[in-house]
Amino acid sequence: MKHFVLIASLMATGSALATDGDAILEQRCAGCHALSGPAAQSVPELWKRKGPDLFYAGSKYKDNWLEKWLVKPRRIRPAGYHYVQHIKPGKKRDMVDMSTLTPHPVLSAEDAEDVAEALMKRKAPADLITKGDFKGGSISASFGEMVFSTFNGCMACHEIEPNFGGLSGPEVYTAAKRMQEDYLVSYIRNPQAWNPKTPMPNKHTAEQNIQKIVRYLQALAKENWDEKK
Amino acid sequence: MKKNSIFPALLILLSVFASAVWASEAEDNYKNFCWQCHGMTGNGMGVNVQDMSVQPRDHTSAKSMGGRSDADLFKVIKEGGLAIDKSVLMPPWGGTFSDEEIHDLVTYLRKLCQCR
Structure with a gap:
């Protein structure tokens, strides 16, 4: 009986982990986004990445935007990521090949909250970013x-x-x-x-x-x- | 004596292989950084040109490329259009490429325009 309780509680912990932001990131996002560094060091390596790197997402994105966008994503890059893979020659100029662009998966509000929380924990190295670097104020x-x-x-x-x-x-x-x-x-x-x-x-x-x-x-x-x- | 004849042959093979690698790196660099404005065929009609105030140069035209020396091409890639009194829309790529990569791109451009 004791063993049964132990196994049951372990299973419950496991399912709780599956809904956790990190687990969702690994399951649903890692196929297209790098969740750990470093950034691509060569052009062919960059072309293999199907979305922006997320291993410094917490230093890059705004928390409230992330959560909203993951529930209702809209295209940010007109020619996708990476543009080289989504263009075709046109009559006058190169055109975006819309048939190669896929929409970003939609997350439930609950998952989006968990994922945003997990992403915000992924910070860039301290030497790359300085808090207060943007001065704001009365700049034109x-x-x-x-x-x-x-x-x-x-x-x-x-x-x-x-x-x-x-x-x-x-x-x-x-x-x-x-x-x-x-x-x-x-x-x-x-x-x-x-x-x-x-x-x-x-x-x-x-x-x-x-x-x-x-x-x-x-x-x-x-x-x-x-x-x- | 036999050894001596193998070494030069190996060296030639190695240099052929190395130049093929450099050429493919130059091609990758051209695709990744130059296609966006200069186009997939290098004709100056890239995916970005619709709202541009100045047309990117046609790299396939011997007429428009023939007037540029290798030194000019090196300078404009490294320091941007303003460095040779051309458009600001051509950015400086000195923060992206090594000098060696820029030299390889100049060689690649000469192949595109088939001109000196």
Whole structure:
């Protein structure tokens, strides 16, 4: 009898673990996302990854956004991850091959809460990110738009509103809704420190201009894009 | 004497193999980083061009590529369009590539345009 109780309680613990965020991550997410480092060190290795790395998700994403998005996911990268695998030659220019894009799985509200909690525990090494790196305050967002589009040409690869801008990178009009400002500052400053083979270049942007770009991304994210679509 | 004739042959084989590896790395780099704007065939009509203010260069055109020296091509890849008085839309890739990788890309570009 004692043994039966022990086995039963072990089984109960096992099923409790299965609903835990880490277990869901291993079962449902690990097929496409790297849950442990390092980032891809070669281009062919990068192409094998079907979604963004998640081993530093807790330093990258905003908790409340993660939970909402996992319940109702919508496409962030118009040409998927990685764009090289989702384009085809068109009449005038290369086009996104929509037939190769698959929607992100939908999670139940309960699972999304567990997964978001588990993801937020996965932090980047301390030397990659500094709390308070984004200064905020009274920085001009409109100057940030000039830095982003005119001086740096970032919109060549990123959409700044639905259906306007480049398609190979993630759209940026909800970037500040999705990602922590300190991460954005660090990533723009040195994308290769996070992902050596990312198709995003290091533009050697001056520190004050990085602050302005992130301020601009915050302003963009305040607009209600779902309504405007 | 026999040994001496095998070594040069091995060296040649090794260098052929190594240059094939470099060529495939240059091709992977071209796909991963350049396709997005310069296109899958290198014709300047990449997936991003629709809303671009300046058209990316057609790498398959001997006419538009012939006027650029290898040194210019190296510089524009490493330091970006502004370094050779061209568009800011061509970013600097010096943070991404080693100098050796950039030299290999220049060689790859010369194959695409079939020009010097």
